[in-house]
Amino acid sequence: xxxxxxxxxxxxxxLKDEELRRIANEMPLGDLLDMWRFLSEEEAVRVFLLLSLxxxxxxxxxxxxxxxxxxxxxxxxxxxxxxxxxxxxDDVVDILQEVSPSVREAVWNSLSDSAxxxxxxxxxxxxxxxxxxxxxxxxxxxxxxxxxEAIAFIRKNGADVETVYYVYVVDQFKRLIGVVSxxxxxxxxxxxxxxxxxxxxxxxxxxxxxxxxxxKTLEAHDHIALPVxxxxxxxxxxxxxxxxxxxxxxxxxxxxxxxGAMEGRIDPYLGSSVFSLVKRRIPWLIILLIAGTITTNLxxxxxxxxxxxxxxxxFVPVITQTGGNSGTxxxxxxxxGIATGEIVFRDLGRxxxxxxxxxxxxxxxxxxxxxxxxxxxxxxxxxxxALAIAxxxxxxxxxxxxxxxxxxxxxxxxxxxxxVMAGPLMxxxxxxxxxxxxxxxxxxxxxx
Amino acid sequence: xxxxxxxxxxxxxxLKDEELRRIANEMPLGDLLDMWRFLSEEEAVRVFLLLSLxxxxxxxxxxxxxxxxxxxxxxxxxxxxxxxxxxxxDDVVDILQEVSPSVREAVWNSLSDSAxxxxxxxxxxxxxxxxxxxxxxxxxxxxxxxxxEAIAFIRKNGADVETVYYVYVVDQFKRLIGVVSxxxxxxxxxxxxxxxxxxxxxxxxxxxxxxxxxxKTLEAHDHIALPVxxxxxxxxxxxxxxxxxxxxxxxxxxxxxxxGAMEGRIDPYLGSSVFSLVKRRIPWLIILLIAGTITTNLxxxxxxxxxxxxxxxxFVPVITQTGGNSGTxxxxxxxxGIATGEIVFRDLGRxxxxxxxxxxxxxxxxxxxxxxxxxxxxxxxxxxxALAIAxxxxxxxxxxxxxxxxxxxxxxxxxxxxxVMAGPLMxxxxxxxxxxxxxxxxxxxxxx
Numbered sequence: 001x002x003x004x005x006x007x008x009x010x011x012x013x014x015l016k017d018e019e020l021r022r023i024a025n026e027m028p029l030g031d032l033l034d035m036w037r038f039l040s041e042e043e044a045v046r047v048f049l050l051l052s053l054x055x056x057x058x059x060x061x062x063x064x065x066x067x068x069x070x071x072x073x074x075x076x077x078x079x080x081x082x083x084x085x086x087x088x089x090d091d092v093v094d095i096l097q098e099v100s101p102s103v104r105e106a107v108w109n110s111l112s113d114s115a116x117x118x119x120x121x122x123x124x125x126x127x128x129x130x131x132x133x134x135x136x137x138x139x140x141x142x143x144x145x146x147x148x149e150a151i152a153f154i155r156k157n158g159a160d161v162e163t164v165y166y167v168y169v170v171d172q173f174k175r176l177i178g179v180v181s182x183x184x185x186x187x188x189x190x191x192x193x194x195x196x197x198x199x200x201x202x203x204x205x206x207x208x209x210x211x212x213x214x215x216k217t218l219e220a221h222d223h224i225a226l227p228v229x230x231x232x233x234x235x236x237x238x239x240x241x242x243x244x245x246x247x248x249x250x251x252x253x254x255x256x257x258x259x260g261a262m263e264g265r266i267d268p269y270l271g272s273s274v275f276s277l278v279k280r281r282i283p284w285l286i287i288l289l290i291a292g293t294i295t296t297n298l299x300x301x302x303x304x305x306x307x308x309x310x311x312x313x314x315f316v317p318v319i320t321q322t323g324g325n326s327g328t329x330x331x332x333x334x335x336x337g338i339a340t341g342e343i344v345f346r347d348l349g350r351x352x353x354x355x356x357x358x359x360x361x362x363x364x365x366x367x368x369x370x371x372x373x374x375x376x377x378x379x380x381x382x383x384x385x386a387l388a389i390a391x392x393x394x395x396x397x398x399x400x401x402x403x404x405x406x407x408x409x410x411x412x413x414x415x416x417x418x419x420v421m422a423g424p425l426m427x428x429x430x431x432x433x434x435x436x437x438x439x440x441x442x443x444x445x446x447x448x
Numbered sequence: 449x450x451x452x453x454x455x456x457x458x459x460x461x462x463l464k465d466e467e468l469r470r471i472a473n474e475m476p477l478g479d480l481l482d483m484w485r486f487l488s489e490e491e492a493v494r495v496f497l498l499l500s501l502x503x504x505x506x507x508x509x510x511x512x513x514x515x516x517x518x519x520x521x522x523x524x525x526x527x528x529x530x531x532x533x534x535x536x537x538d539d540v541v542d543i544l545q546e547v548s549p550s551v552r553e554a555v556w557n558s559l560s561d562s563a564x565x566x567x568x569x570x571x572x573x574x575x576x577x578x579x580x581x582x583x584x585x586x587x588x589x590x591x592x593x594x595x596x597e598a599i600a601f602i603r604k605n606g607a608d609v610e611t612v613y614y615v616y617v618v619d620q621f622k623r624l625i626g627v628v629s630x631x632x633x634x635x636x637x638x639x640x641x642x643x644x645x646x647x648x649x650x651x652x653x654x655x656x657x658x659x660x661x662x663x664k665t666l667e668a669h670d671h672i673a674l675p676v677x678x679x680x681x682x683x684x685x686x687x688x689x690x691x692x693x694x695x696x697x698x699x700x701x702x703x704x705x706x707x708g709a710m711e712g713r714i715d716p717y718l719g720s721s722v723f724s725l726v727k728r729r730i731p732w733l734i735i736l737l738i739a740g741t742i743t744t745n746l747x748x749x750x751x752x753x754x755x756x757x758x759x760x761x762x763f764v765p766v767i768t769q770t771g772g773n774s775g776t777x778x779x780x781x782x783x784x785g786i787a788t789g790e791i792v793f794r795d796l797g798r799x800x801x802x803x804x805x806x807x808x809x810x811x812x813x814x815x816x817x818x819x820x821x822x823x824x825x826x827x828x829x830x831x832x833x834a835l836a837i838a839x840x841x842x843x844x845x846x847x848x849x850x851x852x853x854x855x856x857x858x859x860x861x862x863x864x865x866x867x868v869m870a871g872p873l874m875x876x877x878x879x880x881x882x883x884x885x886x887x888x889x890x891x892x893x894x895x896x
C-alpha cells in the first residue's frame with residue numbers, strides 16, 4: 001500500500017489536474033491521509049485545492065494542527081471562507097484552539113455572523129470538558145407535538161444539524177426532559193404524542209464532566225450521541241460518536257507520553273516552543289537523575305568487593321538494563337490490563353504467583369545466555385565468575401518481574417495513576433535494588 | 449468518584465436486594481464498571497443478577513475476557529441462554545473467541561438455532577480482518593422499490609438489526625449497488641424509487657481488509673456503519689461505529705505492549721499460560737541482553753582510564769539511565785506525532801534542529817544538577833571531577849535527544865514500525881554510544 005502511495009507521489013508532477021482531481025477525490029480518505037505525509041508543501045496545496053468541498057473538510061479536520069496551520073495560511077480568503085462555512089462549529093473551535101494567534105484571527109474573520117455566534121458560545125467552555133467537544137447543532141422539540149409533527153420538523157430542520165437520529169425533548173426553560181430516536185419514531189403511529197413515547201430515563205453528561213468520562217459513557221452505551229446539560233438540566237449541546245474517536249486518540253497520546261516520562265498534557269510537538277518542551281521534559285529528568293544517583297553511593301559502597309573482582313563492574317550496565325526491561329514488561333502488562341478492565345484487584349495473588357514463575361523462567365533463560373556469553377566471548381571470564389554473574393542476573397530478573405507487576409497494582413489501589421509511576425521511576429527502583437542484589441549474590445557465590 | 453464507589457462497595461452487604469437493584473441499574477454504566485473492580489466474586493455475581501437484561505448485556509460485553517469467563521461459569525443455564533439470546537451475534541463471537549474451551553461449549557449450547565447459524569457464519573472469518581468485527585444483521589432492499597415501501601420495510605424489520613440508519617441496496621446476487629441513509633429517506637418524497645436517490649459511490653471495505661484499516665476508514669468518514677464486501681462485491685455484513693471503539697482500544701494495547709518490548713499480539717494477561725507469557729517476553733530480552741553486553745567490552749576497554757579515575761564508574765548507571773530517559777522522551781514524541789499524523793517527513797530538518805536546542809538546554813540543566821550533587825553530597829568528589837562528569841552528561845543528553853528523534857523518523861521512512869524499535873532498543877544504542885561519549889569527554893577534561 002505504502003509502495004503504491006509513493007508511486008502516485010513520485011508521478012504526481014506527471015498527472016494533469018483533471019486526473020489528479022479524480023484520483024484524489026476517489027481514493028479512500030485514509031489513503032489520502034497516508035499520501036499526504038509524503039508530499040511537499042507545494043504538492044499538498046495543489047492536491048488540496050483539487051478536492052471536493054466535503055473532502056476538503058474531512059481532510060483538514062483529520063490533520064495535525066501544524067499541518068492545519070500552514071495549509072490555512074496558504075488558502076485564499078474566499079477559499080477559507082467557503083471551507084469554514086461548511087465545517088461543523090465544534091470542528092471550527094478545535095482548529096481555533098490549536099493554531100497560532102495570527103491564523104486564528106484569519107479563521108475568525110472568515111466566519112459568517114451566525115457561525116461566529118455559535119463559535120463564541122462553544123469557546124466559553126474548557127476544551128477538556130464534555131462541553132468542549134459538543135456541538136450546539138441538534139434537534140429540539142416540545143413534548144406536546146405528535147410523531148407526525150415531529151417528523152415534519154425533522155424534515156424541515158434536519159439538514160442543519162450534526163445528527164437527525166436523536167431528537168431532544170425540552171421544556172419552556174430549555175431543560176431536557178426526554179429523548180426520542182428516529183428509530184423509535186418509525187415504530188409508532190403518527191398520531192401518538194411525543195410525551196407518550198419519549199425516553200425519560202436518558203443517559204446524559206454535565207458540561208463540566210471530563211471529556212474522557214463523557215467518551216466512556218457514550219462508548220459504554222453505544223449511543224450515537226449524548227446530551228450535555230448544565231446544572232439546571234438545560235440542554236447545551238450534544239457529543240457525537242465521532243468526537244469520541246478523537247477523545248480516545250488524545251487519551252492514548254497522553255498515556256504514551258506518560259510512559260515516556262513526560263507530563264501528559266497534549267501540545268502538538270511542532271507547535272510547541274523549545275522552552276515549553278524543555279519545561280515539560282526536565283522535571284522528570286531531574287527527579288530521576290537525583291533518584292538515580294543512589295546507584296552512585298551504592299557502587300562506592302561496594303568498592304571493596306570490586307577491588308577483588310573488577311570484572312563485576314563490566315556487567316553493571318547490562319544487569320541494570322535487563323532488570324529494567326523485564327520490569328517494564330510486567331508493569332506494561334499490568335497498566336494495560338488495568339486500563340482495559342482485564343485485571344481487577346481480587347486477582348493480585350494470582351498475578352504475583354504467575355509473575356514469580358514467569359520471572360523465574362525468564363531469569364534462568366537469561367542466566368544461561370549471559371553465562372555462555374561471559375565464558376566464550378571477549379573480554380572472557382572464568383566459568384565460576386560467569387556463574388556468579390548469571391546467578392545474580394537470574395535473581396535480578398525475578399525481582400524485577402514481580403516488583404514490575406506489584407507496583408502498578410498497588411499504585412492504582414491507592415487511587416493514583418500507575419502510568420506515570422511506571423517506566424522510568426520503576427527503572428530507577430530496579431537499578432538500585434537490582435545492583436544491590438547483583439553485588440550481594442555475586443559476592444556470596446565468589447565467596448568474597 | 450472512586451471514593452464514592454468504594455463507599456457503595458463497603459456498604460454493599462447492608463443494602464437490600466431492592467435497593468441494590470435500583471442503584472446498580474440507575475448508575476452510569478462507566479461507574480458500574482469502575483465499581484466492579486472492587487467487588488469480590490460473590491458480590492459481583494449478586495450485582496450482576498440484579499441488573500436488567502439490557503444492562504447485563506452492556507456490562508458483560510464491556511468486561512475483560514477473564515471476567516467474562518468466570519461470570520459465565522457462575523450463571524445458570526437458563527440465565528445464560530436468555531443473555532446470549534439478547535446479545536448481538538458479533539459480540540457473541542467475540543466472547544467465543546476469548547474464553548476457554550469449556551465455557552465456549554457452554555455458551556454455544558445456550559444459543560438458539562438461528563443464533564448458532566449466524567455465529568457459525570461469522571466464525572469463518574479471521575478475527576483481525578474487517579469481516580471479523582462485522583455483524584450480519586443489517587437491512588437490505590432492492591433498488592426497484594419506492595421510498596414508501598422502503599420505510600414500511602424498515603418498520604417491519606428494523607427491530608432485528610444493529611442499525612436502521614443505513615439501508616443497503618443489493619441486486620439479485622446480493623452484490624451491493626447502493627446505500628441509502630434513513631436521513632436521505634426523510635428528505636425525499638414517498639413515491640421516489642430507491643434507485644433514483646441511492647448513493648452509488650459509497651464507502652466500503654473488503655472482508656480481508658485489516659480491522660485497523662477498516663476502523664480508520666469509518667473514522668475518517670464519520671459514518672455510523674460501513675459495508676463489508678467479498679471479492680464479488682457481495683454484501684457480507686456491516687461494521688458499526690461501536691466496533692471501531694473496540695478496535696482503537698485494541699490497537700492502543702498493541703502499541704503499548706510494543707513500547708514495553710513485547711510482541712504486540714493481544715492475549716489477555718490472566719488468560720495466558722505462563723509458557724506463552726515467557727515465549728512472548730523472552731525474545732526481546734535475549735536480543736537486548738546480547739546487544740547490551742557491548743557495554744561489557746566497552747568498560748573493559750576503558751579500564752586503564754578507570755584505574756586513574758575510579759570515581760567515574762560510580763556514575764555509570766546514572767549516566768546511562770539519564771541518556772535513556774531523554775532519548776525515550778524524544779522518541780515518544782516522534783512515535784506519537786507520526787501515529788497522529790502531526791509529524792510528516794518534510795519536517796525532519798526542523799525537528800532535528802529543535803531537538804538539538806532542546807537537548808542542549810536539557811543537558812545544561814541536568815549537568816548543573818549533577819555537578820552540585822557530585823560536589824556536595826556523599827560520596828563527594830572534587831569540583832573538577834564533578835565538572836568532568838557534568839560536561840560528559842550534557843553531551844550524552846544532547847546526543848540522546850537528537851538520536852531519539854532521528855531514529856523513529858528514519859525507521860518509519862523505511863517502511864518499518866517505529867514503535868517496536870524505540871524504547872528498549874534505543875536504550876541499548878544510547879547505553880553504548882552514551883558510555884563512549886561519557887568516557888571520552890571525561891578523560892579529555894581530566895586530561896587522562
